[in-house]
Amino acid sequence: MSETDMRKTDVSDVDLADPVLSEGAEPSAADFETEPATASAEDVAELPGSASPEPAYATVRQPIRHDSAIKHVTGAAIYIDDIREPAGTLHLAPGWCPTYAKAKLGSVDLSEVKAAPGVVAVLTKDDVPGINDVSSAMGDDPMLADGEILFWGQVVFCVVATSRDAARRAARLARFEATPETPLITVEDALTADSHVLPEYRFGRGDVDKTLLNTQRRLSGSIAIGGQEHFYLEGQIAMAVPGEDGDMLVYSSTQHPSEVQHTVAKVLGLMEASVVVETRRMGGGFGGKESQANQWAALAALAAHVTGKPCKMRLDRDDDMIMTGKRHDEVATFDVGYDADGRILAVDLAFDSRCGYSADLSLGVNDRTMFHADNAYFYPVVDIVSRRLKTNTYSNTAFRGFGGPQGVIAAERIIDTIAITLGRDPLEVRKRNFYGPGRDVTPYGQTVEDNVLQDLVGKLETSCDYARRRQAVRTFNTRSRILKKGLALTPIKFGISFTLIHLNQAGALVHLYTDGSIHLNHGGTEMGQGLFLKVAQVVAEEFGVSVDQVKITATNTAKVPNTAPTAASSGSDLNGMAALIACREIKGRLVPFLAGEYGVQEDQIAFRDGKVIIGNEAVPLKEVAKKAYLNRIQLSSAGYYKTPKIHWNRDKAEGRPFYYYAYGAACSEVTIDTMTGEMRVDRVDILHDCGKSLNPAIDIGQIEGGFVQGMGWLTTEELVHDAQGRLRTHAPSTYKIPTCSDVPEDFRVELYESPEGNREESIFRSKAVGEPPLMLPASVFSAIVDALASIRPGMVPPLDAPATPEAIMKAVHAMRRGGA
Template sequence: MQRESGEKALGAAALASVGQSLPHDSAIRHVSGSAVYVDDIREPAGTLHVVPGWARDATRGRILSLDLDPVRAHPGVVAVLGPSDVPGKNDVSPALGDEPMFAEEEILFWGQPLFAVVATTREAARHAARKARIEVEDLPPLLTVEDALAADETVLPDYQFRKGSPETGLATAGHLMEGSLRIGGQEHFYLEGQVSLAVPGEDGDMFVHTSSQHPSETQHIIARVLAVPDAAVTVEVRRMGGGFGGKESQANHWAAIAAIAARATGRPCKLRLDRDDDMIMTGKRHDFRVDWKLGHDAEGLLRVVDMRLFARCGYSADLSLGVVDRSMFHADSSYYYPDAMIHSRRLKTHTCSNTAFRGFGGPQGMLAAERMMDALAIRLGVDPLDLRKRNFYREGRDVTPYGMKVEEHATLHAIVEELEESSDYRLRRDEIAAFNASSPILKKGLALTPVKFGISFTLKHLNQAGALVHLYTDGSIHLNHGGTEMGQGLFQKVAQIVAEEFGVTLDKVKITATHTGKVPNTGPTAASSGTDLNGMAAKIGAETIRGRLVAFAAERYQVAPDAISFAGNRVQLGERSMTLGELAREAHLARIQLSAAGFYATPNITWDRPSASGRPFFYFAYGAACSEVTVDTMTGEMRVDRVDILHDVGHSLNPAIDIGQIEGGFVQGMGWLTTEELVWDDRGRLRTHAPSTYKIPTASDVPEDFRVALYASAGNPSPTVYRSKAVGEPPVMLAISVFSAIHDALANLNPGAIPDLDAPATPEAILHAVLSMKRSRAG
């Protein structure tokens, strides 16, 4: 594995903390096992344990009877809670009121909680939960996209983008082509499962430790089910053992159950889902069927695209409005569509409610666009990279299907050109052609695919953040903000920003847990915006305090404000120098406020969904990946031989963390597209609900030749914190290059034929495509 730190990408300014490859703030604790997660918190005396109960033999049906007496009689059981025990609303949905905490009349998916057991031990609660006597009248479940389409069942209204006149484009294009692609879902498989510890306080207060990406929403939902004001609930999150979107809305359910158990018993209550139950009960990445048509000229230049996105959302809306919208926003990938129709349907099925997942729908839309490119390249007999470059956004061809102008398309071109050269794409293309000509069984494939990913929440009000900064009289700094740390290095980056503002070393900055009592009404840590929003809010808070210090010192020591500087834990006041702590003490004695609440709202964005118009993204993050694979056409097995990545992070705040995010995102995307397959049986039961049946990538799946570099950016042209760019989600879509490379390898079996390959490209899917290629050749 080769890495390039990307120092050139840091810009010309000499910075002490920002731009440095500093270790994650919890790195040592992670590897030593001393990092405290929710399940590691010392349990208060008298803590009880909560386990949800569900009908293990029923997938969808009317509840005829529910006998919980055997559950109550089990040794160690303290309470059994159901819908009638919810003090407030029996609803844990983020918005639409369609997700009951406990099912009341009808079971809508296999695994839906009906009640909760509260016991003295977790083991007692688990055994007791299985003793319920449940009688259900089975109803036929809708399980697939086709089931939902036939029944015309949706969780939200249909939605579309129109650009130009797609009907005219299809009628007048010189050449037409169409196809269909199935895109599988993905289990989050965070290392730390869903877990919450609720501790009751006085006057109905509730303090909850939880593993949530959205503490404020968790607070609101707990208050809703308890029928108390939001101010009576405090939620704290120090760290998560992974989230990936699976704890953006789905953590709320389990925190709320723990809270009502604590209210009912008056004792601390902890709920930690069993891994199997976690996978059965919680939502996944949305799976899609995408049907597409395109019109093009003889050279492969696109004239029109008509894309239909059918998303399986599960039994409730959850976050499907935003997820499927973002799949539409990225259905262009990096390509200009003169005329376009991007249409979506959010389909209701009797399966778990699908939810946010890293990329938030963007990967699905982008994968469909890249499949179109690969299929068209085969049809025209041209190199797929040449076709891609021909259709890239460029001057005069720079307006998206949703009407936003792509202002930084030159960066896309520069990254692809540089990676094409550094990866030896053309030379390797020739070498692979020679290999395939002499190898009847093993086939190699190569693909270089781009990434253009919009950064901002498309719900405008989520693009805001707050931070709280305290400067103490010894020169130490207390830092708190609304973002959550799930291993991605957010806390470390924001600490570096604050250290830079005060000119201190990182040991002077105390990172503290996300806490709804310190920074209220926060948005989720999602949409790759954690550092953009919270880093800027913390910077503004630090600047406010520093500004007060400068004004105080300028007057006290009669020096010009521009003669005052902060560096090396000291403050230079003209010819005089003192420590930051010394100045802070003097300011405190002079009654200068040394605390500030920073607040930031992303500028220059707007999106009017009803009219499908505006500027939904502050900027785009760009990247490209070149992947080489070898496919065994006899077994369907596949190996990734080499990966080259060049990714744009603007001026990197921490190159080491950014490279780690790129590597991790790529591997997670590779898992989604190659090994991670979700399987429901014909009754609606999830069959892949444990590591034994669901395969995430392991160390052996990571390509041995893995080259990652940061693009030498001149800095984000948008005014982000230190001109950096987001890095959380965009790298997931770099893995599309692996899927395209597999497609490329299979295309060698029958030149001119298009492989019938769906995602994930498991060995079974690859063999299916191999057989289809052989049949088309025989035909």
């Protein structure tokens, strides 16, 4: 199957393959340009906020290549470790006690550390002029250990040396005196000790206990859901450069520059206005750099403050994996009542979540687990509770999906359990429980107004030939004793917005220069996902120019202040709208001026093809900008946007936390070897709802990447701790992310376009795409369950996530023993 066939899109016949270079030719920028696709009549729609239809779009909705694609593949993209270091730059390495996960600190002998070659300073909590805390909000996350060790890998001191090698060697020379205590490592440890990092939280409706007692069919079960290491290509890194009057410039690989600014100011005892944080790009983030970049940036800034010299902190990969948080691992337990057709009547669902030693972002993450514990299914009577447990492990944090994937897996396990118990096709049971008319209110009280589940799933069911393949799988399993196949089609309904309502805001700064070029800056950060390009497409479309006339600049807290993190799949929605508003403010000054200058009506002025159409004249944008400047028309604007309609009262568990939902579905076919536990994904079909995609090429890439990352979480990526709380899987040799050979050879992706009336006025009617695809590989996990279920029909396979070969073999043995 060709690459084009495997990456289908509803944009008309656009070849997304790389251009072919002639033998021996050197690639130039022109070789990598993508020809703009011609928009069809159906692409003509109203712009958000417009009163009349616009002509076909030239830039948005086109599959334009990532703005840094050439730089990525040629090594020219500048990451923090590529920035030319100022003369005299010093390097940092964290010092920690490799013996204990929990202990009272006595003395720490740093004499050999300080005497080591190249060492300039050794930082401890006593060197902090401000507050020794790098938490997002709770004040419970010390930058440097203060009298106790709370997890294996906690930073106790930091070495500042003339080279990174010297700093790392010196950091190993410390001698610790400590009194060990018994650490809490697992969910079970924390439950036994009644150890909570945050109070439990619950919401629901109806009398669950009474309904369950009165249902004729009832089942219960549980699933352990593993955590996940972010494994970004670029590890945690920051460089701090001191300025005059105590000012500090910090280059940080962070998804939240404003929070790093706040944290550095807090640690150094400075005004936030004295700290500037800049982020041009990250080599991946996935949530691991939303809050946990704080510590490393603050340490670099503290070192720069103490030494008066530029200082860089770059974590070694092992240290990064040991010291930073992961996706929350959880145990979901459920009690469900249902009818003879598999329709759910009541759900009692509990999540026990290992949060680690501090709260970090666990409140929001675990709330979102609860928000997505229904996935695409209506629960008439429901009670959902989340217990947020404190353990002596790294502090778990944001990860792509932000808790939603754990809720989705629990929902899909419930559906699979019902289907296997009844002997029904799981897809049939899924469709019976979909949200629909009269069954459209979530457990948290939001009405599902934009539901496309039936249509989207129906289209995928037909296009992937589900019915025929279901029968083929049954036939194969009847004839094959060792190899077993599984097939599953699972949906996703994912809410788009930060559930912490005040984060749903963004700013953008747009300058139009007199040569017609445009400077763009906004609060979003680029981590490879194509956000900068999408926002540039919005700006280019508004001014009617090509994207190469829009200069994308690094995110900088001195340009756009008080920004939200680039997270919750909201980067394009928020920053795109803020940039759009800034553009329209500039055009709102230009249009009346031009109407007066040229004696035309304002509605006779349009921006397209690099020119401004004024009546019957086509004037280059640069001439218009120059004329406006000479007439003292402001050509700069700071746009601001806040998401409308949303509100959420957490105490009362009521409101509308999400602006809209993104939908999708995936059908996965797998083969497992019951002699070894090995598993292969044979084919994947995806249909995903991006609304009117801002950039189909970027969105398809996000869907493919998100799917593979989620597949890794559910099948190969296993975090293992020993009884002392030490993470044993802290390197690529022991922690297995998916490789190229794990990607399904038959991988088909199509974009679904939801009906116009089913979309809110998001940026150019597009929908978020960053996180929802990560939950589509629930279909892979359910397909493995389906394959295992064929061993003993009617028995639910006791499979936890991730479904590693060992986990599959354990389930195989249990199935063959009949659960004994």
